Amino acid sequence: MSNTSLATGHEGTLRDQATAYFQRIRSGEMGALPAVSALILLAILFSALSPFFLTKLNFANLFVQSAELAVLACALVFVLLLGEIDLAAGVTAGVGMALFVVLNQKMGIDPLLSVIAALAFGSLTGWIIGFFVAKIRVPSFVVTLGFFLGFQGLQLIMLGDGGIYRVDIPAIQAIMNSNMPEWAGWGMLAIMVVGSFLIALWDRSRRTRTGLATRPISMLFIRLAFMAVLGGIAVAILNENRSVSIKAIAGVPIVIPIVLVIVFIGTFVLDRTLFGRYLYAVGGNPEAGRRAGIDVAKIRIAAFMICSTLAVVSGLLHASRIGSVESTAGRTIVLNGVAAAVVGGVSLFGGRGRMMNAIVGALVISIIDNGLGLIGLPAGINFLVTGGVLVGAATIDALSRKRSGGSILRT
Amino acid sequence: MDTPLIELVGVKKSFGPVDVLKGIDFKAYAGKVTALVGDNGAGKSTLIKGLSGVQPFDEGTVRFDGHDVHIVNPKQASNLGIEVVYQDLALCENLDIVQNMFLGREEVAMGTLDEAAMEFAATKALQSLSVRTVKSVRQKVSSLSGGQRQTVAIGRTVLRNAKLVILDEPTAALGVAQTEQVLNLVRRLADNGIGVIIISHNLADVFQVADFISVLYLGGMVASLATADTNYNDVVGYITGTKSLEGAAS
Ligand SMILES: Nc1ncnc2c1ncn2[C@@H]1O[C@H](COP(=O)(O)OP(=O)(O)O)[C@@H](O)[C@H]1O
Ligand SMILES: [Mg+2]
Numbered sequence: 001m002s003n004t005s006l007a008t009g010h011e012g013t014l015r016d017q018a019t020a021y022f023q024r025i026r027s028g029e030m031g032a033l034p035a036v037s038a039l040i041l042l043a044i045l046f047s048a049l050s051p052f053f054l055t056k057l058n059f060a061n062l063f064v065q066s067a068e069l070a071v072l073a074c075a076l077v078f079v080l081l082l083g084e085i086d087l088a089a090g091v092t093a094g095v096g097m098a099l100f101v102v103l104n105q106k107m108g109i110d111p112l113l114s115v116i117a118a119l120a121f122g123s124l125t126g127w128i129i130g131f132f133v134a135k136i137r138v139p140s141f142v143v144t145l146g147f148f149l150g151f152q153g154l155q156l157i158m159l160g161d162g163g164i165y166r167v168d169i170p171a172i173q174a175i176m177n178s179n180m181p182e183w184a185g186w187g188m189l190a191i192m193v194v195g196s197f198l199i200a201l202w203d204r205s206r207r208t209r210t211g212l213a214t215r216p217i218s219m220l221f222i223r224l225a226f227m228a229v230l231g232g233i234a235v236a237i238l239n240e241n242r243s244v245s246i247k248a249i250a251g252v253p254i255v256i257p258i259v260l261v262i263v264f265i266g267t268f269v270l271d272r273t274l275f276g277r278y279l280y281a282v283g284g285n286p287e288a289g290r291r292a293g294i295d296v297a298k299i300r301i302a303a304f305m306i307c308s309t310l311a312v313v314s315g316l317l318h319a320s321r322i323g324s325v326e327s328t329a330g331r332t333i334v335l336n337g338v339a340a341a342v343v344g345g346v347s348l349f350g351g352r353g354r355m356m357n358a359i360v361g362a363l364v365i366s367i368i369d370n371g372l373g374l375i376g377l378p379a380g381i382n383f384l385v386t387g388g389v390l391v392g393a394a395t396i397d398a399l400s401r402k403r404s405g406g407s408i409l410r411t
Numbered sequence: 412m413d414t415p416l417i418e419l420v421g422v423k424k425s426f427g428p429v430d431v432l433k434g435i436d437f438k439a440y441a442g443k444v445t446a447l448v449g450d451n452g453a454g455k456s457t458l459i460k461g462l463s464g465v466q467p468f469d470e471g472t473v474r475f476d477g478h479d480v481h482i483v484n485p486k487q488a489s490n491l492g493i494e495v496v497y498q499d500l501a502l503c504e505n506l507d508i509v510q511n512m513f514l515g516r517e518e519v520a521m522g523t524l525d526e527a528a529m530e531f532a533a534t535k536a537l538q539s540l541s542v543r544t545v546k547s548v549r550q551k552v553s554s555l556s557g558g559q560r561q562t563v564a565i566g567r568t569v570l571r572n573a574k575l576v577i578l579d580e581p582t583a584a585l586g587v588a589q590t591e592q593v594l595n596l597v598r599r600l601a602d603n604g605i606g607v608i609i610i611s612h613n614l615a616d617v618f619q620v621a622d623f624i625s626v627l628y629l630g631g632m633v634a635s636l637a638t639a640d641t642n643y644n645d646v647v648g649y650i651t652g653t654k655s656l657e658g659a660a661s
Contacts, residue, residue, distance in 0.1 A: 008549050288502055293515040
């Protein structure tokens with residue numbers, strides 16, 4: 001029996017690994033590659049077209065502006081992985097924030113408690129949506145469209161027609177408007193690089209102990225070097241004074257580590273826990289999941305709960321950035337959120353996608369918004385371009401699915 | 412001969428007024444391949460569903476390894492070591508081979524998935540079947556051919572320490588080369604000491620791989636024969652009902 005050996009994909013030199021990677025891409029497993037390419041192309045394009053695009057101030061703004069979209073896209077990944085959708089995610093965030101101001105300002109409840117109540121409201125909403133989808137089997141498109149309409153009404157009732165409430169709690173304003181001290185930015189990068197290194201070592205030691213092949217360690221160092229260099233450049237730029245007035249503005253915006261922590265936890269859950277594995281399984285083939293003993297309904301409900309709760313977090317970021325809660329919040333951002341996830345490489349058919357896809361996609365959508373704004377094109381163009389990019393990304397998704405599905409017939 | 416791994420005596424099953432299984436006797440042995448053949452509607456699937464607990468039998472005795480058992484749900488069947496590979500395989504295309512083989516029974520260490528342990532065990536299970544046709548155990552199932560998918564589904568039963576593996580039409584959708592691969596796999600499964608029941612419409616396959624052939628005809632077992640003692644024409648005769656009950660009653 002020793003004459004048969006099965007590969008695990010970890011064998012071989014750096015060159016073998018690279019060959020295998022290109023093979024996967026050709027067979028349709030493109031992941032975030034199209035989005036990363038788009039990101040680079042767009043950055044080059046806008047730098048050429050606008051002298052303001054490459055300024056330090058705009059660089060920081062880009063991250064801050066994309067943060068709420070990025071978190072919303074991360075939220076949507078959990079339901080998109082099931083092949084479901086949550087069109088109500090934006091207005092769930094809106095009602096969550098309305099609840100926050102009603103509790104905090106009208107009823108004088110502690111801000112932290114009010115935030116917790118808003119998050120709890122998100123979880124409850126997700127549970128109800130999930131119940132309709134998983135137990136009663138109403139298509140999620142219809143359930144969440146219903147919530148999308150209903151919650152707009154709830155926002156109006158809670159805040160009044162045209163109602164806007166200022167949010168002037170310093171801790172909440174700080175989320176999107178404050179920066180970390182210089183050393184903390186470097187510390188954050190160090191934690192990321194060393195943390196990634198330790199996690200990778202841990203994984204390698206598990207494999208070695210079990211007697212399995214490990215990828216060339218040089219691959220790990222290349223990845224870490226990439227991370228350190230790109231991260232180092234970003235931190236260095238963000239640590240410089242980017243103010244256009246006398247008062248200095250410098251440091252990594254606080255929201256960046258917040259988003260990174262969400263991405264880290266989300267990735268951990270998806271890649272390394274039973275729940276994550278079952279989420280992919282149910283998204284790929286619910287019947288296979290059911291036969292394997294997975295409680296499919298429970299997984300679906302949990303996914304909607306995570307989505308709605310994270311959506312409220314994104315709403316909090318929005319309220320922090322603009323300093324107020326309005327009765328129309330969240331109506332349009334949800335479509336951008338879906339666009340971001342899909343553009344980043346999350347499949348609308350379910351079963352394929354990661355947190356990082358959502359982040360890259362959110363950056364693409366934000367860079368389009370930001371760049372077109374700087375060039376001074378009319379706002380209508382923005383919608384047209386974003387819509388076009390979404391259809392393009394969905395087309396890539398459908399084609400790559402067809403290509404990898406087509407291999408069933410291959411012998 | 413030794414004790415059968417599974418033995419059915421006088422098993423009956425009806426749906427309302429329709430008697431689908433009319434008192435079936437059936438045996439299968441560890442380390443042997445027993446083919447279950449019969450025309451459409453003969454009751455093969457009903458027999459399998461009874462054994463796997465999906466649709467328990469109404470009447471009759473089921474003995475597993477010499478002990479009387481009542482299999483009333485799939486979990487019980489699985490606990491006994493009975494695994495069924497259904498025709499649609501039930502694999503997740505977006506997951507890789509290891510992930511599919513362990514689906515629902517993942518190894519967990521310190522609250523997280525123990526990928527190394529799973530990869531190791533899955534590789535070992537496939538090696539025990541001398542599988543050489545897959546490039547990597549971390550390949551996604553979407554990139555596998557029909558025969559390779561069947562391999563994954565069969566490998567999964569080995570991983571679950573199955574004692575009895577039931578295969579429903581494993582070669583129905585496959586070409587010549589892949590059919591050969593899967594039949595080799597079935598043979599090796601039996602050579603590893605596992606009892607195998609294979610449902611097939613293809614008598615060439617049956618004669619190639621099976622040690623015993625049991626023929627169902629309209630809900631009755633009309634023949635249970637050693638492959639060596641029979642021939643193609645006789646089996647066709649039993650299946651179509653033109654030949655009946657020779658030595659089957661014993
Ligand atoms: N759930 C059911 N309800 C009613 N009749 C059934 C049911 N399942 C099977 N049958 C009948 O039992 C007979 C045997 O079916 P089946 O076991 O599927 O045969 P085979 O697998 O040999 O083709 C058929 O006549 C079929 O119509
Ligand atoms: Mg059948």
